[in-house]
Amino acid sequence: MQTSQASPSSSVSPASPRPRRTERSDLLLAGGAAAVAALCFLVVRGSLIDDAYITLSYARNLAEDLHWGLTPFRTANSATSPLNVLVLGAGALVVRDAVWGLGVVFVVLTALQALGLARLARRLDLPLGAAVAATALLLLSPLMLSIVGMEMTLALTLAVWATVAATEHRPVLFGALAAALVLTRVDLAVIPLVLLLANRGLLRRAHVVLGTAALVAAPWYVFSWVALGALVPDTLVIKTVSTGAWGPWDFANGWQLYLERYPAATVLSALPALAGLVALLAWPFARRSPRWAGLGPVVALGAGGVLHAVAYSLLAPPPFHWYYAPSVGALTIAAAFLGGALARRRAGDDATPARRRPLALLAAAVAAALLLVDAAFVVQRGVPWEMTPVTTNWATAEQYLAIGEDVGEQAGDDVVRSPGEIGTLAYACRCDIVDPFSDRGTLLPQIDQRQEEAGTVMRLLLRLNFANLDRPAAAVPDRALVYEGGTADGDWPVTSAWRGAGSFSLVEP
Known part of the structure; x- marks a missing residue:
């Protein structure tokens, strides 16, 4: 049995045993997140972007005819996220409508994401408020609400639980989640890779992680290579060949385009991610403090988001706005959790909360203010939305x-x-x-x-x-x-x- 006798910089918290059950507070957070997610879906349902409908068309054809294609007439392989299609197809099969099936999936995934964040906060001895802040900031982010129906709700939920599995040194679960992330989108492999390399316990059992990941992912890739004629989706070609259509804009500078066209939505989406980036830069100098002990997995998650953005900058694909979601989401979680560490009680610290954690109170106030602005931004656009706050479509x-x-x-x-x-x-x-x-x-x-x-x-x-x-x-x-x-x-x-x-x-x- 592995213990947590690690240095403060270790990826495992030295204070908490592995949680074996879900606390009532975790369920309350998950239930609250589900309720808010349901309201958010009612707001965005009529404004889903065109690429979301590509996935929904695949999901409906799969649910109705077991057909893999954008239309019922031809087999295709242009769904970037096979796992998202499978999940949405299950939703469409259950409720007999692809759009409402998406609503059910969105609510369920948001609840699971909140549950994972709550579990991770307990595992790292952080206040539940860190999980609340991360859940709310992700859910109300203008960028994330603009891409409902795409694969990022699924991807971030899997990334959260992969971080939980890394924290708890569970190689089989981690390997399965790593495979699920790759099946969600191939480029997301960078996130479990960083989590693995940053965790000594998992590295010692890397053979189990990799073996499990291969067993979970292999069936789809064998099917895709044989039946669909390609290991990875055709968007690998479609998106890279279409780079010239964006003129001087690519992933590295595309944020400037969105800042010019959609300044409020871009700033509100970027602020939590920038806070997470600042926290990551401060981590090497603060990690030896007991207050910051054991936060390595969260730092690794944020670092995975940064490396994802760096890789995309080097590859220079077109700046589709959902390409920014992995880095924005991972850094937002890092900001909430590293900020939550400011509220930790240190050994022998009996001061009142107001005197003991002024920085924690400031961080909480900033997060609360940002969430209020996010909520106001959602409402002031009129509900339900006619068009998402960030879009590249030619019509509503x-x-x-x-x-x-x-x-x-x-x-x-x-x-x-x-x-x-x-x-x-x-x-x-x-x-x-x-x-x-x-x-x-x-x-x-x-x-x-x-x-x-x-x-x-x-x-x-x-x-x-x-x-x-x-x-x-x-x-x-x-x-x-x-x-x-x-x-x-x-x-x-x-x-x-x-x-x-x-x-x-x-x-x-």
Whole structure:
């Protein structure tokens, strides 16, 4: 049995045994988080972004027909997060509606996230307020509310429980959660990797961690490689080839674009993450203090978020706003927990709380103020939301859904070429709408282009990835749905905070 006779810088708290049961306070926090999450979903339900509807379309097709594809007509592999599709598919199967299934999944995952944060706080001898702050800051973050339906609620829930498993030295559970994170999105492997390297107890049993992770992840990857023709989703190619469409903007400088376009939402999302980054920078100087003992797992989680951002900056993909969520989420948790350490009672410290922890009171006041501003920001936009506070879509979700229904009626059995955004349209029209996200034949030129542009090692990896890929002929559209910006003269006038006014028309290709 492993004990916690570690130095203050150890990743294991020297004060707490492994919790074997869930406390009532943990359940109260989880229940409260679920209730707030349900209200938040009612606010955002009508404003889900287009990429969320890509996932919802996959989930609905899976639930209704056991079909893996964006539309019912063609097999595809453009769902970035296979595990998110599987989870949302289960939700859709239970409630018989993909959007409301998402609502159920969102509430359940938020409750599990809060439960994990509460358990982690107890394990590290931190006040429950640290878990409350982390839960609320994540839930009310304008960035996180803007990407409901994407994989980040699932990813952060898994990351929290992976941190719990690392803290408790549970290699089998940690390995399973690490595999789940990779199945949620391949790039998220950096988070369990940092947690593993920062934990001596897990490192000593790395063979168990890696073996468990391989056993959990292998079935999906074997299926994907054989049945879907690729180990990883096709978005690996789609997103990297489309980098030029953003001009001078990539992940490293994209935050400046969002700060310019959506200043309030960007600042409110970034402030907790910046606080977490400051806390991480202070950690090497403060870690020997008893007050900061045993917080290594939280520091490792935050460091994983930082390394994720560094890796993306080097890879330079387009600055899709959900790409910032892993680093923002991990650093927000680090800020709440390292701030909560200021409220720890040190041995022999009998001073009143007000005299003993002025910094803790200041940190709590700042967190409370930020949460109030977040809540006010949610409400002042009007509820329910018409459009998320951070978006790159060309129309509102309501407009896209109406257009999709009309296109489905007008197109019938015709093949329709997508205008460039396809998720909400495909969900609403249930028609054979095609582009690289729905038609593998249309994607083949991009796959070939990516292989030609790659270096020697990457080219070999891409060839291995697509070794079993069928090469179907590209679909030939009978109609084309086209977008024209700056005019309302088309069949369907639209507007968005990203592109302003525009219109869509259904024309001959």
